[in-house]
Amino acid sequence: MAAISERLAGVHHESRTYTGIWSWLATVDHKRIGIMYILSALFFMAFGGFEALVVRVQLWQPNNHVVSAETFNQLFTMHGVTMIFLVAMPILIGFINAIVPLQIGARDVAFPRMNALSLWLFVFGGLFLYSSFFFGSMPDAGWFNYVPLSGAKFSPGVGIDFYDIGLQISGIGTLMTAINFLVTILNMRAPGMRLLRMPLFTWSAMITMLLVLFAFPPITVNLILQMFDRLFGANFFNIAGGGNALLWQNLFWIFGHPEVYIVILPAFGIISEIVPVFAKKPLFGYESMAMALSVIAFLSFMVWTHHMFADGLGPVVNSIFAITSMLIAVPTGIKIFNWLATLWGGKIHFKTAMMYALSFIPLFVIGGVSGVMLAMAPADLQYNDSYFVVAHFHYVLFGGTLMGALAGLYYWFPKIWGRQLNETLGKINFWLVFIGFNVTFFPMHIVGLEGMPRRIATYSAGYGWTIWNQISTIGAFILLVGMLFLLYNLIITFARKPDAPADPWDGRSLEWATSSPAPEYNFAQTPLVRGRDPFWLEKREGSGQMQPAEPAGPIHMPSPSLAPIGIAFTLVLAGYGAVLHSAIIGGFFLLATFWQIGRALVAEDHGFHVTPHMGGEAQ
């Protein structure tokens, strides 16, 4: 209804233009970058899901030999690495890219070209990891890649080199995303968009990026140390050479625990957007929600050794970290209770996006309460490295992150792609995923308590584990069918013409105040924000449209550029040099990378201007 409708009257380009596929490869538009993040994440999800299905088939019955033990180790390692680094993070970063600048009324991110570089580093880093398949050895030491198993002595193949270098490459991209969005959110908000007026999704993005900024350096240090060990014979993790096995674990989990919040906080943000919209009520306890996000982020850096309770670190360490871990339940509980209070007294509309968002609440509570149980250090010695833990983190990462991401996909699909996903297919998709998820992962709690360790390629009969494994495997196939409905829904929706209204859900935040999809420049005139839920406010108490904060006029846009994809490409080729132990290949492409960076830095580019044509309902 009340959208700013606009058409391009005339576009005057002073810089080079690209068309077709090149326009995507050279784009610096945060919305297109977001789309490519989301589609790449779904692409990698197919691989990660396939690996999980093979794992489930292998565990169908005792002493199964569908795959060898060596292959099994590669499958669950790549499943974990893929789902964390190539699916959960990028799909959420995709939504952050596509939506956050719109929510704060910005024209783009602070550093559009660096944003494109982040994307391509992630895409090429992921493809690089998977290309290890063609080199005969994939990463196989688990996603947390403990030393000394992952060291040169016990993993002589190139698989771990691909892990070390692939994650460094994609990690550089993630770090740049963090800097980019922190600057964007702090500096580029529309007039009147004070911090405590920002939508909760933007809040979650800001806190997440702060986590990335502090969590990624320790993992980068770890990866570089191991790269030196493996490529140049250093001894950081070589026990015989005076190295330390726990150094890896400490650095890994100082990153690794904040990492799980990096992939859950944006999901919290998505739920906090969707629940108020479909309950027709403002978010209950807005300030405490923002505060809870910050407290969770702060605490997430002081709980890492709860992943290491079985390391024998002693009662002092275990007690302190047990208590800090339990404390996280308090701000998390606040979020859950606030969502419930938002629902209370509302008028709830059961759209697919809302159903996914609602399912998040009970599933995340299950994952959360089992997390508190795991925090009890002396009891955790039974749960640690058993299927109980596998159940716990899937309730958090699938029941939480993925349900949240799918909620976001249904919710923002019209804004991102200008089309609405089919609701009937959406509900079938939702119920199959919801049921399949619980059938797959709930029995893992039980089989874990019955003594089944995680990561075992097979098991013997007579332990009572077979039935639970079979239920899990059946659940995995229900999940597969559910996800195929999503795929079908995506295909038929992409085949349709874009026809989504600007504001299909009666939205509250600024992204719904511009057309679907948003024009290249987001807003013809930067909107003036007069309160929390700014668009809702104007619809209920104002003219129904955002008031402009600036006069209409030409809009300055950044130029498209092929430099980001070129830089990412040569950096990955340098990575192959490292894996192949070729100083010539590595050195040449590293120089090529730096040369391109230098050229991009010194090149003068003033961007170009577009003049939006104000449509019928001018402001």
Added chain:
Amino acid sequence: MKQRGFRVSFPLLAVGAAVLLSGCGATKQSALAPVGPVARAQLGMFWESLAIMTGIFVIVAAVFLYSLIRFRARKGDATLPKQVHGNTTLEIAWTIIPIILLVFLAIPTVHYAYAFGDTPPNAMKVDVVGHQFWWEFDYPGSQVTTANVVHIPVNTKVDFVLTSADVIHSFWVPRLGGKTDLIPGRVNHLWLESNQTGTFYGQCAQLCGAGHAYMKFSVVVQTQAAYAAWVQSMQHPKVSVTTPAQEAGMQLFSQDCATCHTIGGTTFNGKIGPNLTALMTRPTIAAGTLTNTPANLAKWLHDPPGVKPGALMPNLHLSQTQIQSLVAFLETLK
């Protein structure tokens, strides 16, 4: 299963556990069927935390489902619900109440972290060395070394001293207690006690390579007298080689196997592979992968990495005759 000697504080949940455990074999390696004080305390913490957490989940789920039904949008109703932004009293309440509940979990957590972390001073020591992919057990002071089966006396606190020869492993016998990792370059301690005699099963719980799933072991808990007799027999093993097949096997062993394996009562003293002293007294071979029968011994000797992926013992390409004579020799190790 016969062993059901665990005490639970919550009758309803105990019924639930009984249902879970009713399947045949479900208690073989289950943390829900403890036989010693450590596992029992851990199960107690499990039930306590599960009860509190179930309570929280039930409350959340009830409010959640009630809201979904009671506050669903009715057709044709376009009016807005009352716009509520917050309620300070409620928000303070649901911050304070969880903190109080956490105190109830934190107290046993800290108590048992110290109780399990401090090794009792008089505990009997057993050195455990993790190898890819088998367990070495040394009894300091009694010159006994064995592999993959560890004997301990009943009602005795045992201090397992954990080290690793290669990568990180994790020592876990769920019915006796939780796990602790064996980390190269570190010495870890885990004390356990069993109040029941019998055989209890364990396996490596930390990914250690291709053979991880096959790195199992068992704990044989014996009466004091039976344990003392076992130590005696291990200190004075009997190897009586009489038949020609056994002699041929012993000859072959000295050529092909003795560089890696030790057998008490003989001159064979290799240190790379498991100690095979009194091999016939062990219920399983190949780190719990196969039951200890002559046919399985032959199967193992035919192709070790085929039985246990990643096994460091190579396929020696032995002929059937060689395998038969080796089995005949191994059968004399009592």
